[in-house]
Amino acid sequence: xxxxxxxxxxxxxxxxxxxxxxxxxxxxxxxxxxxxxxxxxxxxxxxxxxxxxxxxxxxxxxxxxxxxxxxxxxxxxxxxxxxxxxxxxxxxxxxxxxxxxxxxxxxxxxxxxxxxxxxxxxxxxxxxxxxxxxxxxxxxxxxxxxxxxxxxxxx
Numbered sequence: 001x002x003x004x005x006x007x008x009x010x011x012x013x014x015x016x017x018x019x020x021x022x023x024x025x026x027x028x029x030x031x032x033x034x035x036x037x038x039x040x041x042x043x044x045x046x047x048x049x050x051x052x053x054x055x056x057x058x059x060x061x062x063x064x065x066x067x068x069x070x071x072x073x074x075x076x077x078x079x080x081x082x083x084x085x086x087x088x089x090x091x092x093x094x095x096x097x098x099x100x101x102x103x104x105x106x107x108x109x110x111x112x113x114x115x116x117x118x119x120x121x122x123x124x125x126x127x128x129x130x131x132x133x134x135x136x137x138x139x140x141x142x143x144x145x146x147x148x149x150x151x152x153x154x155x
Contacts, residue, residue: 045107050127057082066100081132090120095152117143
């Protein structure tokens with residue numbers, strides 16, 4: 001069937017030949033894209049905006065950070081299923097959480113319970129991301145607020 005279609009000329013030829021552009025690249029060295037690793041998903045709280053975090057969740061499937069719990073232990077938290085939301089969708093009083101960067105910088109930010117198990121987290125550019133699921137190191141995936149409960153500081 002395929003061969004007969006080719007013989008009969010019923011296929012649609014390309015509209016224009018885009019071809020290989022070797023002539024344009026002859027003087028330049030080709031550069032390969034860097035390999036994507038798990039380290040690319042480590043949140044840089046002092047550099048990434050809310051949109052950066054959400055974009056990486058879409059591309060990589062999840063992003064991660066370290067946080068300090070109430071006992072003072074450092075654990076990895078994996079954020080899954082995130083989106084940016086309006087700051088109007090959050091309340092005035094949120095709980096504090098301490099998040100860590102790989103450089104050792106500690107960021108204290110606010111977290112708001114959204115009432116459906118998800119949480120809202122304020123980012124560097126004052127945007128707010130809504131995280132629906134969090135996987136804590138050594139534990140199964142849970143609703144975000146359930147996963148963060150042990151990390152929220154008492155005000």
